[in-house]
Amino acid sequence: MKYVDEYAPADRSVPMLRMNMVSSLDGAAWVDGRAGGLGGPADQALMQVLRMFADVILVGAGTVRVEGYQGELIDEEHKRWRVENGLSELPRLEVVSRSRMPLPELLAQLAEEGVTQILCEGGPxxxxSLAALDKIDELCLTIGPLLIGPGPERITAGVPHTVRRMRFVHAIPDGEFLFLRYAR
Incomplete structure (x- = not known):
């Protein structure tokens, strides 16, 4: 499996919230109304690996609607890896919305349940919100080969928050895509 060594958590017992986003060359979070239009097969392969390592996948309700989240989010090969490594076949999907539990309470509840590996797939x-709460331990950012121009939302939106410096971990080129990884 591609990308496993590059993205494996160093220690699953250490809590980590990993953000996974895709953007255009000029920072747009979507094209034609969807982030999926920015990615490609290489990006999807990386997403499978990141999901494979997660206990829980957090995703905003709007992203679920727009991107069409449905069915099993992990393919058979990655499900097998999870089971062989003592994890449940699938990570739990948590849809975040303003009408449900406030985000800080949800994160606290997940911690109480012993969830250590959280993958957030957005949206912006x-x-x-997670950046404003200073909860992001790692950012996995795929840069796609498109220039979108002015208009579309950037990969982060909402209220301004404190600037935080992240540490560069690696950059992996794959065809027309660049996978960037930054950590606290």
Missing amino acids: HLFG
Whole structure:
């Protein structure tokens, strides 16, 4: 499996909230109304690996609607890896919305349940909210080969928050895509 060594958590017992986003070359979070239009097969392969390592996948309700989240989010090969490594076949999907539990309470509840590996797949408002709460331990950012121009939302949205410096971990080129990884 591609990308496993590059993205495996160093220690699953250490809590980590990993943000996974895709953007255009000029920072747009979507094209034609969807983030999926920015990615490609290489990006999807990386997403499978990131999901494989997660206990829980957090995603905003708007992203679920727009991107069409449905069915099993992990393919058979990655499900097998999870089971062989003592994890449940599938990570739990948590849809975040303003009408449900406030985000800080949800994160506290997940911690109480012993969840250590959280993958957040956005969208921009959830990314912005997590950044404002200073909860992002790692950012996995795929840069796609498109210039979108002015207009579309950027990968983070919402209220301004304190600037935080992240540490560069790696950059992996794959065809027309660049996978960037930054950590606290």
